[in-house]
Amino acid sequence: MSVIDLSKQVALGIDIGGTNTKFGLVNHRGEIIVKGSISTDQYETAEVFVDALYETIKPLIDKHCDGKIMEGIGVGAPNANYYTGTIEHAPNLPWKGVIPFADLMTAKFGSPCKMTNDANAAALGEMMYGAARGMKDFIMITLGTGVGSGIVSGGNLIYGHDGFAGELGHTIVKPGGRKHWSTGSEGSLEAYASATGIAITAKKMRAEFPDSMLNSYPEDAINSKTVYECAEKGDAVAIEVFRYTGQKLGEALANFVMFSSPQAILLFGGVIKAGDFILKPAKLHMERNLLPIFRNKVKLVFSELDEADAAILGASALVWEK
Amino acid sequence: MSVIDLSKQVALGIDIGGTNTKFGLVNHRGEIIVKGSISTDQYETAEVFVDALYETIKPLIDKHCDGKIMEGIGVGAPNANYYTGTIEHAPNLPWKGVIPFADLMTAKFGSPCKMTNDANAAALGEMMYGAARGMKDFIMITLGTGVGSGIVSGGNLIYGHDGFAGELGHTIVKPGGRKHWSTGSEGSLEAYASATGIAITAKKMRAEFPDSMLNSYPEDAINSKTVYECAEKGDAVAIEVFRYTGQKLGEALANFVMFSSPQAILLFGGVIKAGDFILKPAKLHMERNLLPIFRNKVKLVFSELDEADAAILGASALVWEK
Numbered sequence: 293m294s295v296i297d298l299s300k301q302v303a304l305g306i307d308i309g310g311t312n313t314k315f316g317l318v319n320h321r322g323e324i325i326v327k328g329s330i331s332t333d334q335y336e337t338a339e340v341f342v343d344a345l346y347e348t349i350k351p352l353i354d355k356h357c358d359g360k361i362m363e364g365i366g367v368g369a370p371n372a373n374y375y376t377g378t379i380e381h382a383p384n385l386p387w388k389g390v391i392p393f394a395d396l397m398t399a400k401f402g403s404p405c406k407m408t409n410d411a412n413a414a415a416l417g418e419m420m421y422g423a424a425r426g427m428k429d430f431i432m433i434t435l436g437t438g439v440g441s442g443i444v445s446g447g448n449l450i451y452g453h454d455g456f457a458g459e460l461g462h463t464i465v466k467p468g469g470r471k472h473w474s475t476g477s478e479g480s481l482e483a484y485a486s487a488t489g490i491a492i493t494a495k496k497m498r499a500e501f502p503d504s505m506l507n508s509y510p511e512d513a514i515n516s517k518t519v520y521e522c523a524e525k526g527d528a529v530a531i532e533v534f535r536y537t538g539q540k541l542g543e544a545l546a547n548f549v550m551f552s553s554p555q556a557i558l559l560f561g562g563v564i565k566a567g568d569f570i571l572k573p574a575k576l577h578m579e580r581n582l583l584p585i586f587r588n589k590v591k592l593v594f595s596e597l598d599e600a601d602a603a604i605l606g607a608s609a610l611v612w613e614k
Numbered sequence: 615m616s617v618i619d620l621s622k623q624v625a626l627g628i629d630i631g632g633t634n635t636k637f638g639l640v641n642h643r644g645e646i647i648v649k650g651s652i653s654t655d656q657y658e659t660a661e662v663f664v665d666a667l668y669e670t671i672k673p674l675i676d677k678h679c680d681g682k683i684m685e686g687i688g689v690g691a692p693n694a695n696y697y698t699g700t701i702e703h704a705p706n707l708p709w710k711g712v713i714p715f716a717d718l719m720t721a722k723f724g725s726p727c728k729m730t731n732d733a734n735a736a737a738l739g740e741m742m743y744g745a746a747r748g749m750k751d752f753i754m755i756t757l758g759t760g761v762g763s764g765i766v767s768g769g770n771l772i773y774g775h776d777g778f779a780g781e782l783g784h785t786i787v788k789p790g791g792r793k794h795w796s797t798g799s800e801g802s803l804e805a806y807a808s809a810t811g812i813a814i815t816a817k818k819m820r821a822e823f824p825d826s827m828l829n830s831y832p833e834d835a836i837n838s839k840t841v842y843e844c845a846e847k848g849d850a851v852a853i854e855v856f857r858y859t860g861q862k863l864g865e866a867l868a869n870f871v872m873f874s875s876p877q878a879i880l881l882f883g884g885v886i887k888a889g890d891f892i893l894k895p896a897k898l899h900m901e902r903n904l905l906p907i908f909r910n911k912v913k914l915v916f917s918e919l920d921e922a923d924a925a926i927l928g929a930s931a932l933v934w935e936k
Contacts (some may be wrong), residue, residue, distance in 0.1 A: 371907070381907075429775035443873070445772050445779075452767070452875020453751035454911065462905045463869040466789060475905060547785040551765070551873050553774020583784045583797060585693070585703075589776065 302360045304349065304403070305608030307410060308332060308369035310384035313341075315349060316601070317356060318608035322421035324601055326356045338379070338387045342396045349401075365397055365405040366610030368413030368603055373455040377407050383474070406610040410434070410603060412449055412458060414595075415442025416613060417606030418558055423596040430556045431548055432595075433460065435541075435563035439482040445552050449613075461486070465544045484540040487516045487563055494519045494533045504529035516563050523569050534569035541570065542577030549578065549586050560595035560602065624682045626671065626725070627930030629732060630654060630691035632706035635663075637671060638923070639678060640930035644743035646923055648678045660701075660709045664718045672723075687719055687727040688932030690735030690925055695777040699729050705796070728932040732756070732925060734771050734780060736917075737764025738935060739928030740880055745918040752878045753870055754917075755782065757863075757885035761804040767874050771935075783808070787866045806862040809838045809885055816841045816855045826851035842888050856891035863892065864899030871900065871908050882917035882924065 302325065306315045309332060316327035330348055335341035353362065371382035377394025379385065397405040408416075415432035418424040424432070428447040434440040439461030443450040450457045461482035462475060469479025473488065483489050494514050498506035505527040509518050522530035545557055563570065575592050582590075597605060624647065628637045631654060638649035652670055657663035675684065693704035699716025701707065719727040730738075737754035740746040746754070750769040756762040761783030765772040772779045783804035784797060791801025795810065805811050816836050820828035827849040831840050844852035867879055885892065897914050904912075919927060 427775075429779075445767060445774070446770060448768060450767050450772075450874055453749075453877035454875055456907055457751075457767075457873065457875035459872040459905055459908075463872050464865060464903055467787070467865055477903060477905070543786060543789055547869065548873070550781040550785050551779065551870070552772055553776055553779035555775035581786055581799060583781055583799070585778055586781075 300360045301363045302357050303363050303608040303611035304353075304365045304401070305604040305606070305611075306345070306365065306367045307413070307603030307607050308367065308379075308385070309410075309603075310370070313345070314604055315345070316604035316608065317352065318605060320612065322417075322605055322608075324604060326352050327601070327604060328352070333386050336386060338391045338393060338396060341387070342393075342400050345397075346400045362403050364403050364611040365401060366413070366607040367393065367397065367405060367407040368410040368607040368610075369393065369407060370409060371456075372407040372409050374406070374408045374412070374449075374451045375455040377405065379407070406613070408449070408451075408455075408610060409440065409442075409458075410606070411440030412442040412451075413606035413610060414440075414560060414597075414602055415444055415449060415558075415606070416609035417597055417602055418560075418595060419444060420609040420612060421597065421605050422602075423558055423593055424556065427555055429552065429554045430558060431460075431552065431554045432558045432560060433541075433545075434561045435485055435487070435559060436561035437487050439486045443548075443552060444554075450552075460544070460548060463544060463547070465540050481540065481544045485537055485544070485563070490516045490519060490533060490537055490563065493536060494530070497529050497533055497536075501529045506530055506533075516566065520566050520569070523566070531569060534566050535573045537563075537566075538570040538573030539577045542574040542579075543581055545574065545578040545592070546581035549582060549590050553586065554590060556591040556593055558593055558595050560597070561599070564594050622682045623685045624679050625685050625930040625933035626675075626687045626723070627926040627928070627933075628667070628687065628689045629735070629925030629929050630689065630701075630707070631732075631925075632692070635667070636926055637667070638926035638930065639674065640927060642934065644739075644927055644930075646926060648674050649923070649926060650674070655708050658708060660713045660715060660718060663709070664715075664722050667719075668722045684723075684725050686725050686933040687723060688735070688929040689715065689719065689727060689729040690732040690929040690932075691715065691729060692731060693778075694729040694731050696728070696730045696734070696771075696773045697777040699727065701729070728935070730771070730773075730777075730932060731762065731764075731780075732928070733762030734764040734773075735928035735932060736762075736882060736919075736924055737766055737771060737880075737928070738931035739919055739924055740882075740917060741766060742931040742934060743919065743927055744924075745880055745915055746878065749877055751874065751876045752880060753782075753874065753876045754880045754882060755863075755867075756883045757807055757809070757881060758883035759809050761808045765870075765874060766876075772874075782866070782870060785866060785869070787862050803862065803866045807859055807866070807885070812838045812841060812855060812859055812885065815858060816852070819851050819855055819858075823851045828852055828855075838885050838888065842891070845888070845891050853891060856888050857895045859885075860892040860895030861899045864896040864901075865903055867896060867900040867914070868903030871904060871912050875908065876912060878913040878915055880915055880917050882919070883921070886916050
């Protein structure tokens with residue numbers, strides 16, 4: 293039997309976004325040894341992008357990981373397929389079609405590469421390093437420009453038969469409701485609870501209430517940050533924007549709880565800066581829509597991970613996943 | 615190494631309903647060797663009920679299982695907790711509070727006993743003997759007096775942190791919609807897609823359309839069976855009752871697909887006798903509400919198990935579950 297010295301193992305975590313790609317070398321305790329980023333959208337093909345990643349990261353590996361074992365590479369990316377290691381028709385990335393991304397990475401770096409979407413990676417990161425340590429059943433909801441999700445059940449991420457499970461942002465919370473600007477679906481959670489959705493709600497509501505402080509901003513300055521500023525100053529309309537958002541979120545969360553009965557739901561992303569303005573109504577409407585058997589059991593908490601590092605940590609957690 | 619002769623293994627499957635309890639001795643191929651039933655609601659305590667089960671079943675075991683190995687007992691029951699083997703506050707059973715049912719069974723029969731709710735048991739039965747053989751990701755929806763569900767992900771039933779996951783009948787499909795006669799929730803799937811819900815829809819719709827054939831029945835004869843008879847004869851209102859039901863079901867199914875990305879959804883129970891009247895609109899509205907990445911991937915099929923035996927087979931499948 294050989295004893296593995298975990299302190300010598302390192303994973304490369306990569307988070308691919310539409311504009312920038314962040315990466316970091318992470319140890320088993322979730323400490324980022326070194327990190328950096330490169331542009332995503334200036335590379336016309338995935339091949340040249342992988343070349344650029346290698347040119348940037350290889351010197352860092354050589355410098356910082358002397359005597360350590362590179363266990364593998366974990367990548368979080370939109371529309372990434374866990375089973376096949378491909379990125380499939382990602383609308384926000386410059387590379388079209390089905391990209392065999394994990395194979396490209398392995399060929400270049402000489403290490404095994406696992407992939408999943410960014411929200412699933414974030415859920416793994418929470419389970420390994422964050423607020424979900426020790427939990428076997430929880431749901432991670434990322435509330436940013438869009439709404440993503442990662443679902444852990446019985447200690448495993450739910451990938452579904454095709455690797456694309458957990459698109460909770462696109463579940464319908466209000467049939468026939470607000471049309472989504474990109475998918476065209478009507479009344480999805482993302483249409484209300486994303487930063488984009490909150491801006492839409494705020495613009496509608498301020499038009500109805502000329503006295504609202506929200507009317508002192510130009511149209512393009514209305515976002516979840518400015519709504520929060522107004523809510524903090526006591527503007528009733530801004531507070532109502534978040535209350536309405538929280539209600540829609542809470543109604544959706546109740547449905548998720550009755551699906552997989554998690555012990556906690558973790559909220560993550562820019563929108564949670566609204567704090568109790570959104571958390572309290574979300575909790576209220578979640579509980580209200582639950583069967584009694586589920587009530588007062590599910591913790592609704594904010595992520596503990598630093599937002600800047602969470603995506604890298606989550607991607608690296610793919611490497612340690614059993 | 616000892617070789618196990620599967621042909622000699624037998625499981626006892628028990629399905630506890632509010633009125634009657636069915637049981638059967640089942641072999642590994644899903645063949646029921648002998649079956650029977652006793653009343654549920656005439657026994658005031660679970661203890662005397664277990665005694666009565668034993669008095670009924672023990673002679674059958676002695677007679678039919680000579681030389682065979684009783685592998686164990688599987689029980690499907692409302693509000694059964696898989697982790698603890700208890701039945702907890704089941705509204706439709708005569709025994710109140712938390713009943714340590716699996717322990718009572720093991721003490722009496724001398725065999726290990728596993729429990730889960732009836733819909734989860736049905737899903738296991740489908741995976742072992744029915745339309746879901748070989749599938750690792752599917753959802754079973756039972757459409758009867760109520761709407762139940764069992765969710766299989768990565769080859770395992772989703773139980774959740776407390777054993778109560780998979781209450782999809784109680785997810786909300788129309789916020790602020792029809793009030794549920796028992797839970798009080800507003801707009802749950804069960805309020806529309808159960809046999810009870812269909813009867814409510816039919817009574818409302820026939821009141822609006824005096825010409826409908828549905829008006830030839832007395833109030834208490836309006837149920838999913840009579841609505842089906844009228845639909846078969848071409849009554850437009852009866853057809854609309856099922857179309858509306860199918861729409862609500864399909865909208866709910868889309869949300870479930872975006873949660874766990876199953877390869878199939880299996881429908882089971884009395885309501886599916888309505889066939890295409892309900893299946894076609896369900897399929898249409900499921901597809902319509904799915905993200906493109908999920909479209910035209912999910913099979914929507916009827917159960918292959920004989921309804922009379924499915925509950926027994928499903929319960930027995932708990933015994934074989936790894």
